Amino acid sequence: MEYSPLVLVVEDDPPIRRFIVAGLTSQGYRVVDVDCAKSALSHAASHVPDVIILDLGLPDRDGIEVIRELREWTRPPIIVVSARGQERTKVNALDAGADDYLTKPFGVAELLARVRVALRHLARMSNGNLETGEFRVGGLVVDLNSHTVTLDGTRVHLTPTEYRMVMVLVRNAGKVVTHQMLLSEVWGPGLTDETQYVRVFMANLRRKLEPDPARPRLLLTEVGVGYRLMDE
Ligand code: CA
Numbered sequence: 578m579e580y581s582p583l584v585l586v587v588e589d590d591p592p593i594r595r596f597i598v599a600g601l602t603s604q605g606y607r608v609v610d611v612d613c614a615k616s617a618l619s620h621a622a623s624h625v626p627d628v629i630i631l632d633l634g635l636p637d638r639d640g641i642e643v644i645r646e647l648r649e650w651t652r653p654p655i656i657v658v659s660a661r662g663q664e665r666t667k668v669n670a671l672d673a674g675a676d677d678y679l680t681k682p683f684g685v686a687e688l689l690a691r692v693r694v695a696l697r698h699l700a701r702m703s704n705g706n707l708e709t710g711e712f713r714v715g716g717l718v719v720d721l722n723s724h725t726v727t728l729d730g731t732r733v734h735l736t737p738t739e740y741r742m743v744m745v746l747v748r749n750a751g752k753v754v755t756h757q758m759l760l761s762e763v764w765g766p767g768l769t770d771e772t773q774y775v776r777v778f779m780a781n782l783r784r785k786l787e788p789d790p791a792r793p794r795l796l797l798t799e800v801g802v803g804y805r806l807m808d809e
Contacts, residue, residue, distance in 0.1 A: 582696055585626035586610040587617040587643075588658065589636050593681070597630060597658075600685040601692070614638035621647055628695045630688075631675070632658045633666055641666075641673050648674035654695035654752075658683075664801030671755045671802070678753065678802075694751035697808065701750075712747045714808055717786060717795060719747050726786075733785050738763060742778055746796070751808035753799045779804060 584601050588594040589612045601608045609624050611617050614635045621629060629647070633640030644655055654676040659667050667678045676698065677691050712719040716729035724740060726733045735743065745762045746754060756772040764774065783790040797805045 581605050581607050582627040583607045583609065583624060584692065585617065585620055585624060585629045587612075587614070587630065587635065588632040589613060589634070590632070593632075593658075596685075597688060600688050603685075604689055606692070612636075614640070614643045617643055618646060621651060621653075626653055627699065628692055629653055629655045630658060630679075630692075631655055633663075633670060634660070641669050644670055644673040644675050654699060656691050656695060668755050668757070668802055671753065672757050676752050694808065698750070698752060712750060712808075714750070714795060714806075719743060721747070728786060735782075735785065739778060739782055739785070742775075742782060746804065746806035750806050753803055753805045755803040757803075759803065775804075 584606050586594060586597050586601070586608055588597060588610070591612075594610055594612065598608050598610050609620055609626065611620055612635075614637045617629075617631065617635075620626075631640055631643060635643070640657065644657070647655065655674065657667065657670045657675045657678045659670070659678055659680060661680050661682075667680075670678065676695055679688060679691055710721055712721065718727045720726070721744075726735055726740070726743065741763045742759060745759055749758075756775050757769065759775045760768050760771060763778075764771070768774065779796065780790070783793050783796055787793045787795060795807050797807060799805055
Protein backbone atom coordinates (compact mmCIF):
# COMPACT_ATOMS: atom_id res chain seq x y z
CA MET A 578 0.00 0.00 0.00
CA GLU A 579 1.20 3.48 -0.87
CA TYR A 580 2.47 5.62 2.00
CA SER A 581 -0.21 7.95 3.28
CA PRO A 582 1.21 11.15 4.82
CA LEU A 583 0.38 11.92 8.44
CA VAL A 584 -0.96 15.39 9.25
CA LEU A 585 -1.06 16.76 12.80
CA VAL A 586 -3.97 19.21 13.13
CA VAL A 587 -3.81 21.66 16.06
CA GLU A 588 -7.01 23.70 16.37
CA ASP A 589 -9.11 24.47 19.45
CA ASP A 590 -12.29 25.45 17.58
CA PRO A 591 -14.23 22.15 17.20
CA PRO A 592 -16.18 22.97 13.97
CA ILE A 593 -13.00 24.17 12.22
CA ARG A 594 -11.04 21.18 13.49
CA ARG A 595 -13.72 18.77 12.21
CA PHE A 596 -13.77 20.59 8.85
CA ILE A 597 -9.97 20.29 8.45
CA VAL A 598 -9.91 16.64 9.56
CA ALA A 599 -12.79 15.73 7.20
CA GLY A 600 -11.08 17.47 4.26
CA LEU A 601 -7.80 15.67 4.85
CA THR A 602 -9.24 12.19 5.50
CA SER A 603 -11.40 12.48 2.35
CA GLN A 604 -8.11 12.62 0.39
CA GLY A 605 -6.58 9.65 2.17
CA TYR A 606 -4.30 11.51 4.56
CA ARG A 607 -3.84 10.07 8.03
CA VAL A 608 -4.74 12.66 10.66
CA VAL A 609 -4.06 13.19 14.35
CA ASP A 610 -5.97 16.13 15.83
CA VAL A 611 -5.40 17.97 19.08
CA ASP A 612 -6.81 21.16 20.63
CA CYS A 613 -3.96 22.80 22.56
CA ALA A 614 -0.24 23.63 22.39
CA LYS A 615 0.74 21.09 25.05
CA SER A 616 -0.80 18.19 23.10
CA ALA A 617 0.62 19.60 19.85
CA LEU A 618 4.18 19.41 21.19
CA SER A 619 3.78 15.93 22.67
CA HIS A 620 2.06 14.53 19.55
CA ALA A 621 4.64 16.11 17.26
CA ALA A 622 7.25 14.11 19.17
CA SER A 623 5.33 10.83 19.46
CA HIS A 624 3.75 10.65 15.96
CA VAL A 625 6.42 12.27 13.73
CA PRO A 626 3.92 14.00 11.39
CA ASP A 627 4.79 14.84 7.76
CA VAL A 628 2.91 18.15 7.97
CA ILE A 629 1.60 20.20 10.92
CA ILE A 630 -1.45 22.48 10.60
CA LEU A 631 -1.31 24.90 13.53
CA ASP A 632 -3.92 27.39 14.67
CA LEU A 633 -2.13 30.44 16.09
CA GLY A 634 -4.87 31.27 18.62
CA LEU A 635 -4.60 28.40 21.09
CA PRO A 636 -5.96 28.43 24.65
CA ASP A 637 -2.76 27.52 26.51
CA ARG A 638 0.13 29.12 24.58
CA ASP A 639 0.91 31.56 21.82
CA GLY A 640 1.19 29.78 18.46
CA ILE A 641 4.41 31.66 17.55
CA GLU A 642 6.07 30.19 20.67
CA VAL A 643 4.89 26.74 19.64
CA ILE A 644 6.53 27.21 16.21
CA ARG A 645 9.82 28.30 17.80
CA GLU A 646 9.79 25.32 20.15
CA LEU A 647 8.99 22.86 17.33
CA ARG A 648 11.73 24.33 15.17
CA GLU A 649 14.33 23.62 17.84
CA TRP A 650 14.11 19.91 17.08
CA THR A 651 11.83 19.11 14.13
CA ARG A 652 11.59 20.12 10.44
CA PRO A 653 8.16 19.07 9.07
CA PRO A 654 6.35 21.85 7.21
CA ILE A 655 4.11 23.94 9.48
CA ILE A 656 1.03 25.56 7.93
CA VAL A 657 -0.43 28.15 10.27
CA VAL A 658 -4.10 29.01 10.48
CA SER A 659 -4.83 32.64 11.35
CA ALA A 660 -7.72 35.07 11.32
CA ARG A 661 -8.24 37.50 8.46
CA GLY A 662 -6.43 40.80 8.80
CA GLN A 663 -3.64 39.48 11.02
CA GLU A 664 -0.87 40.12 8.46
CA ARG A 665 1.66 40.96 11.17
CA THR A 666 0.95 37.69 12.99
CA LYS A 667 1.30 35.69 9.78
CA VAL A 668 4.62 37.35 9.01
CA ASN A 669 5.87 36.66 12.56
CA ALA A 670 4.80 33.02 12.24
CA LEU A 671 6.62 32.63 8.91
CA ASP A 672 9.74 34.36 10.21
CA ALA A 673 9.63 32.06 13.28
CA GLY A 674 9.83 29.01 11.00
CA ALA A 675 6.32 28.31 9.71
CA ASP A 676 6.16 27.40 6.02
CA ASP A 677 2.81 28.70 4.88
CA TYR A 678 -0.52 29.91 6.10
CA LEU A 679 -4.26 29.61 5.67
CA THR A 680 -6.49 32.57 6.46
CA LYS A 681 -9.87 31.83 8.06
CA PRO A 682 -12.34 31.25 6.56
CA PHE A 683 -10.73 28.97 3.97
CA GLY A 684 -12.15 26.34 1.67
CA VAL A 685 -11.22 22.68 1.46
CA ALA A 686 -9.55 23.16 -1.95
CA GLU A 687 -7.23 25.81 -0.50
CA LEU A 688 -6.44 23.59 2.50
CA LEU A 689 -5.55 20.64 0.28
CA ALA A 690 -3.49 22.81 -2.09
CA ARG A 691 -1.37 24.10 0.82
CA VAL A 692 -0.81 20.56 2.11
CA ARG A 693 0.25 19.36 -1.36
CA VAL A 694 2.73 22.25 -1.66
CA ALA A 695 4.16 21.38 1.77
CA LEU A 696 4.59 17.72 0.82
CA ARG A 697 6.19 18.58 -2.54
CA HIS A 698 8.60 20.83 -0.70
CA LEU A 699 9.42 18.04 1.74
CA ALA A 700 10.06 15.64 -1.17
CA ARG A 701 12.35 18.13 -2.92
CA MET A 702 14.28 18.69 0.31
CA SER A 703 14.79 14.98 0.92
CA ASN A 704 15.73 14.29 -2.73
CA GLY A 705 18.30 17.04 -2.55
CA ASN A 706 17.14 18.41 -5.90
CA LEU A 707 16.81 21.94 -4.57
CA GLU A 708 20.55 22.45 -4.91
CA THR A 709 21.15 20.63 -8.19
CA GLY A 710 19.03 19.96 -11.23
CA GLU A 711 16.28 22.04 -12.71
CA PHE A 712 13.21 23.86 -11.53
CA ARG A 713 10.44 24.10 -14.13
CA VAL A 714 7.07 25.80 -14.11
CA GLY A 715 5.17 26.86 -17.23
CA GLY A 716 7.78 28.08 -19.73
CA LEU A 717 10.28 28.98 -17.01
CA VAL A 718 13.35 26.80 -16.43
CA VAL A 719 15.90 27.58 -13.73
CA ASP A 720 19.04 25.45 -14.15
CA LEU A 721 20.56 25.21 -10.70
CA ASN A 722 23.88 23.82 -11.97
CA SER A 723 24.68 26.37 -14.66
CA HIS A 724 22.78 29.19 -12.89
CA THR A 725 20.90 29.98 -16.08
CA VAL A 726 17.29 30.94 -16.52
CA THR A 727 15.30 30.43 -19.70
CA LEU A 728 11.77 31.45 -20.56
CA ASP A 729 10.07 29.56 -23.43
CA GLY A 730 13.52 28.39 -24.51
CA THR A 731 15.07 31.86 -24.60
CA ARG A 732 17.89 32.71 -22.20
CA VAL A 733 16.94 35.45 -19.73
CA HIS A 734 19.77 37.61 -18.44
CA LEU A 735 19.49 38.18 -14.69
CA THR A 736 21.77 40.32 -12.54
CA PRO A 737 23.47 38.47 -9.66
CA THR A 738 21.00 39.97 -7.16
CA GLU A 739 18.03 38.99 -9.31
CA TYR A 740 19.39 35.45 -9.58
CA ARG A 741 19.84 35.20 -5.80
CA MET A 742 16.25 36.33 -5.39
CA VAL A 743 15.06 33.68 -7.88
CA MET A 744 17.06 31.05 -5.98
CA VAL A 745 15.41 31.91 -2.66
CA LEU A 746 12.01 31.67 -4.33
CA VAL A 747 12.87 28.38 -6.08
CA ARG A 748 14.10 26.84 -2.81
CA ASN A 749 10.71 27.76 -1.36
CA ALA A 750 8.69 27.11 -4.52
CA GLY A 751 4.96 27.01 -3.90
CA LYS A 752 5.37 28.49 -0.44
CA VAL A 753 5.12 32.08 0.68
CA VAL A 754 8.42 33.91 1.30
CA THR A 755 8.27 37.00 3.53
CA HIS A 756 9.88 40.33 2.65
CA GLN A 757 12.18 39.79 5.64
CA MET A 758 13.29 36.34 4.43
CA LEU A 759 14.11 37.74 0.99
CA LEU A 760 16.01 40.68 2.46
CA SER A 761 18.16 38.58 4.77
CA GLU A 762 18.81 35.79 2.21
CA VAL A 763 19.55 38.09 -0.74
CA TRP A 764 21.11 41.16 0.87
CA GLY A 765 22.29 39.67 4.17
CA PRO A 766 21.32 40.55 7.72
CA GLY A 767 20.98 44.19 8.73
CA LEU A 768 18.63 45.57 6.08
CA THR A 769 15.52 44.79 8.07
CA ASP A 770 13.38 47.73 6.98
CA GLU A 771 14.41 48.07 3.35
CA THR A 772 11.42 46.25 1.88
CA GLN A 773 11.41 48.68 -1.05
CA TYR A 774 14.56 46.89 -2.32
CA VAL A 775 12.52 43.74 -2.56
CA ARG A 776 9.69 45.52 -4.36
CA VAL A 777 12.03 47.11 -6.91
CA PHE A 778 13.80 43.82 -7.68
CA MET A 779 10.50 41.93 -7.83
CA ALA A 780 9.20 44.45 -10.38
CA ASN A 781 12.37 43.86 -12.47
CA LEU A 782 12.00 40.09 -12.21
CA ARG A 783 8.38 40.24 -13.29
CA ARG A 784 9.34 42.34 -16.33
CA LYS A 785 11.83 39.61 -17.28
CA LEU A 786 9.86 36.49 -16.35
CA GLU A 787 6.16 37.27 -16.65
CA PRO A 788 4.38 37.44 -20.03
CA ASP A 789 2.18 40.18 -18.54
CA PRO A 790 4.05 41.77 -15.60
CA ALA A 791 0.92 43.66 -14.48
CA ARG A 792 -0.93 40.33 -14.05
CA PRO A 793 1.69 37.99 -12.64
CA ARG A 794 1.01 34.27 -12.84
CA LEU A 795 4.35 32.96 -11.53
CA LEU A 796 5.54 35.53 -9.02
CA LEU A 797 2.46 36.21 -6.93
CA THR A 798 2.09 38.91 -4.28
CA GLU A 799 0.85 37.84 -0.87
CA VAL A 800 -0.53 41.15 0.36
CA GLY A 801 1.21 42.45 3.49
CA VAL A 802 3.36 39.31 3.74
CA GLY A 803 5.63 38.65 0.76
CA TYR A 804 5.73 36.62 -2.45
CA ARG A 805 5.03 33.12 -3.70
CA LEU A 806 6.64 31.47 -6.74
CA MET A 807 4.06 29.09 -8.18
CA ASP A 808 5.39 25.55 -8.62
CA GLU A 809 2.67 24.03 -10.83
CA1 CA B 1 -8.19 29.23 17.95
